[in-house]
Amino acid sequence: MAAPALQQPSFLLANLKVDSTTKPFLQRCQELVKVIDDYPAKELHLIFPWLVESVFGSLDGVIMGWNLQFLQARSNEYNIVMDFLDPSGPMMKLVYKLQAEEYKYEIPVSFLPGPVKASIQEGVLPDCPLFHNKLQFPLSGLQTLSLALNPFEYYMFIFASSLITPKNYPLGQHVSSLDNAYFVLVDTYLKYFLPTEGSVPPSPFADNRGSVSPPAPRAPSVPFAGYGIHSTSLLKRHISHQPSVTADPAAQEIWRSEALLQVFVEIWLHHYSLEMYQKLQSPQVKLALLHYRLSMSSMPCQPLTPPGSGTLDTYQVLLPFHPLPPGLLEETFTPTEEHVLVVRLLVKHLHAFSCSLKPEQVCSSPSAHSSPLEEFKRVVVQRFVQQKLYVFLQHCFGHWPLDASFRAVLETWLSYIQPWRYTGENTNPQTDQNKGVPEKWGLFVQENLLMYTKLFQGFLNRVVRIDLVNVKNALMVFRVAKVFAQPNLSEMIQKGEQLFLEPEHVLHHRQHRVFLTPSHGGSFLSARQSVVTDGVFRVKSHVYGLEGQDCQYKQMFGTELRGAVLKLIQIIAQARQTAKRISDHSAEVAANNSFMSWFGMGSPDLNYTFNGGEVDDTGECVKKTHEFLERSLDYLCQIFRLNAGQLSQLMATLGSGQDDGNSRQLPDCVQGENGLILTDLGRMQIINGLRRFEIEYQGDPELQPIRSYENAVLVRLFFKISSLVNERFGGHMEVLCSRQDFLGRLGRHYLASPEVMADGRQRSPETRRTAERNRRPRLSLRTLASYRTLLMLLFLYLFGVLFSFGPISSTLLILTGGFLYGLFITLFGDKLKSQ
Numbered sequence: 001m002a003a004p005a006l007q008q009p010s011f012l013l014a015n016l017k018v019d020s021t022t023k024p025f026l027q028r029c030q031e032l033v034k035v036i037d038d039y040p041a042k043e044l045h046l047i048f049p050w051l052v053e054s055v056f057g058s059l060d061g062v063i064m065g066w067n068l069q070f071l072q073a074r075s076n077e078y079n080i081v082m083d084f085l086d087p088s089g090p091m092m093k094l095v096y097k098l099q100a101e102e103y104k105y106e107i108p109v110s111f112l113p114g115p116v117k118a119s120i121q122e123g124v125l126p127d128c129p130l131f132h133n134k135l136q137f138p139l140s141g142l143q144t145l146s147l148a149l150n151p152f153e154y155y156m157f158i159f160a161s162s163l164i165t166p167k168n169y170p171l172g173q174h175v176s177s178l179d180n181a182y183f184v185l186v187d188t189y190l191k192y193f194l195p196t197e198g199s200v201p202p203s204p205f206a207d208n209r210g211s212v213s214p215p216a217p218r219a220p221s222v223p224f225a226g227y228g229i230h231s232t233s234l235l236k237r238h239i240s241h242q243p244s245v246t247a248d249p250a251a252q253e254i255w256r257s258e259a260l261l262q263v264f265v266e267i268w269l270h271h272y273s274l275e276m277y278q279k280l281q282s283p284q285v286k287l288a289l290l291h292y293r294l295s296m297s298s299m300p301c302q303p304l305t306p307p308g309s310g311t312l313d314t315y316q317v318l319l320p321f322h323p324l325p326p327g328l329l330e331e332t333f334t335p336t337e338e339h340v341l342v343v344r345l346l347v348k349h350l351h352a353f354s355c356s357l358k359p360e361q362v363c364s365s366p367s368a369h370s371s372p373l374e375e376f377k378r379v380v381v382q383r384f385v386q387q388k389l390y391v392f393l394q395h396c397f398g399h400w401p402l403d404a405s406f407r408a409v410l411e412t413w414l415s416y417i418q419p420w421r422y423t424g425e426n427t428n429p430q431t432d433q434n435k436g437v438p439e440k441w442g443l444f445v446q447e448n449l450l451m452y453t454k455l456f457q458g459f460l461n462r463v464v465r466i467d468l469v470n471v472k473n474a475l476m477v478f479r480v481a482k483v484f485a486q487p488n489l490s491e492m493i494q495k496g497e498q499l500f501l502e503p504e505h506v507l508h509h510r511q512h513r514v515f516l517t518p519s520h521g522g523s524f525l526s527a528r529q530s531v532v533t534d535g536v537f538r539v540k541s542h543v544y545g546l547e548g549q550d551c552q553y554k555q556m557f558g559t560e561l562r563g564a565v566l567k568l569i570q571i572i573a574q575a576r577q578t579a580k581r582i583s584d585h586s587a588e589v590a591a592n593n594s595f596m597s598w599f600g601m602g603s604p605d606l607n608y609t610f611n612g613g614e615v616d617d618t619g620e621c622v623k624k625t626h627e628f629l630e631r632s633l634d635y636l637c638q639i640f641r642l643n644a645g646q647l648s649q650l651m652a653t654l655g656s657g658q659d660d661g662n663s664r665q666l667p668d669c670v671q672g673e674n675g676l677i678l679t680d681l682g683r684m685q686i687i688n689g690l691r692r693f694e695i696e697y698q699g700d701p702e703l704q705p706i707r708s709y710e711n712a713v714l715v716r717l718f719f720k721i722s723s724l725v726n727e728r729f730g731g732h733m734e735v736l737c738s739r740q741d742f743l744g745r746l747g748r749h750y751l752a753s754p755e756v757m758a759d760g761r762q763r764s765p766e767t768r769r770t771a772e773r774n775r776r777p778r779l780s781l782r783t784l785a786s787y788r789t790l791l792m793l794l795f796l797y798l799f800g801v802l803f804s805f806g807p808i809s810s811t812l813l814i815l816t817g818g819f820l821y822g823l824f825i826t827l828f829g830d831k832l833k834s835q
Helices: 011-022 025-038 041-056 078-085 090-099 114-121 151-164 181-193 234-240 249-269 274-280 283-297 310-315 337-355 372-399 404-416 429-435 439-447 449-463 471-484 489-501 504-509 535-547 559-592 595-599 620-639 644-656 680-687 712-738 742-751 768-774 787-802 807-834
Strands: 105-108 146-149 669-672 675-678
Touching (some): 011 041, 025 078, 078 090, 090 151, 151 181, 181 249, 337 372, 337 404, 372 449, 404 471, 439 449, 439 489, 439 535, 449 535, 489 535, 559 644, 675 680, 742 807, 787 807
Antiparallel strands (some): 669 675
16 A cells, blocks of 8 residues: 555565564564664665554555454453554654654555545645645646655554454454453553653654654744635645744654644544535635634734744644534444544543643743643644544434444543543542532533534434433433533533624623633633633634534524423433333233243233333343433433423323323324334334334234243144144134024134134234134134143042042043033123123
8 A cells, every 4th residue: 555655675575574474473573573673774664564554454454464453452462462562662663763764655645534535636735734745746647646654654544544444354253442452552652642641752763863843833924825725726735834934843842742643633533525624624714703803802902912832833823613514424434333432532531631731830821931742732622623523423423323332422422521520630420420510611611512512412313212211222311411410511501602692793892801711710621822812702613613604503501402302301201101111010020930830820921021122121221221211300300400390290291191001002003005004103102112012923823932831742732633623624613603693602712713802902913814814713722732721630630539530520521611611601701791
């Protein structure tokens, strides 16, 4: 795939390729360590692309690599791989050795994420500094463009791409996302290059010749159009990003940290359509917000100060946000559960990295001298992650299957909107829940308002379509409700919405200004700006930047969404009642599951089940479901301030709408040619356990599976006997049962199928052909194969022995008693039913 810019024969590479197929893994790694230590960079330069692809796999998925996603800690090769790929290990030593010589390695543009690739092919260079000054222009045209990356960027690019590259893994292999080598390596690299304590260890081969500068800061002479506005020519855009000023030497401290983060974000989160990407770069919202900002800055109470120094200038454009119209997500992009879990790991570490600033560093004035790493911590979440993570989560909320695997996406979202969990303070979770969200995080909530409100609406749209009797789904509702019920959080969200909805003409008459500094309740996760910024502009720029200036914002605490929440509360209450019925039914079945049930004394109806729960949703699972739903109701009432009277009214409405108290009615159906057909309303009723079908066996009663309370040999024997009798005398049976006199009624009692004497209950739909076949009169001897019947006959014969009756006499008495019982039911059965 990628190769050095200069190709020449290498005997070392040829030997290593041969050894990779003939020698054991441990010996190969030991020889690679020796090669890295002994050979000069000129030789190592030729084997580097092959070695990286042999470890992580090729970009097209043909080369599998070491399959790090399947390498578990219990494997013999695990420790060898981790030592070899460690940030201080031999592989990274090779990277630094090549880095010192300024070698470049090419990545074809065709392997970049979809929007980046399409944008470059359209002649527009992406805004991300990772792509600046690195395009290689071939003579054959734009279709063969490539990026020239330094060794560190190339290594991290292949490493990150291996997570999302489709590969033909062997059948039966299951990826364990939490303890495999790849997941652990991601965590290790994040902790090493984005340290929460101390600084990034220096490169052992760094010198004046080999140090790689971070993207050059934007000079004052560089026009605003060079940052985010489409250029007419790719070449012109490429030239406009050439360094025009000398990079700050202090920025060398974190260039690897920036490069690693840019690669991870671009590869893992940057997946949407070209149309979406072009609108992300659209200047309309930027120019409108710029004009608004300039009008605000013209007020006397707003001082202006020059921008800070160092690498922060690289990203200090006037407007860091881009417009993001909804509804343009790429349909073909389907992240895996492992992909989402790695993104969550990235989010959690970035919060911890940002929160590792010391209090004196947080409260220091903008003009105070601080290291590039400290400045990087202040801007890393908002400037690098927010926009692309929002698009990523929106796509997952709209396209993820409606099953329990959505928990990975849900926890990623909840991790991002709770940065206060990663401050490093050792707090009791229960105490922290009661304590509430500290006031200083109000600024973070405002700058990420859509992460709370828009994605909460997306969650509501999902949760009303899933089975809440399932304990895993109930747990997801409980998790979201618990997070949003934290004290102060709903007030912070409401304050952000109020700022967004405030009319712009009022701002010019306001005397009180909101400062974008931590000393005024701000968050150091936000952009470290020295200018005084209005809170209204901050929220509006965030919303317009992510949704577009023409977006129709729906308030989380508005009338429309409140109605959706009330509907969800009703669904939760209904699911809770269904869970209680399942629990009660399970307890009843367990009570009847005694020794005598082996003889059929218990409930023989093993087909009867409750709809709305999975097979494992019994016992403890159902109790947990009831608990999760109960607490979710309490949390939702806290969030949306529903008092006991309103909740009681909802419950009363729910109770009056229940069907016979036990869901006896069928779900909403329409009559079709072959029976009933479910409507959309009927499907919703089944999903939420509001109504159900009586699940019964409706085929030939003689062909039901053999029960545990039946003797298999006798069932098969009596089936053959009854089949022979029915085949020979079936016509006579039909004639006898069709009579309307006493003999016809007596024949129907002994010969008719159970469906003829149905109790009138509504059952699940069946075809007319099946119903007609099952209503034909027949002789059934299967009852005699039941252990219960055999036990009763045994007792009757023993009772006959006590009165000196022989077997023949006892048999005649039993048959006579059975006939008399049938005669009595035939004569007085209708009267008994009417009474």
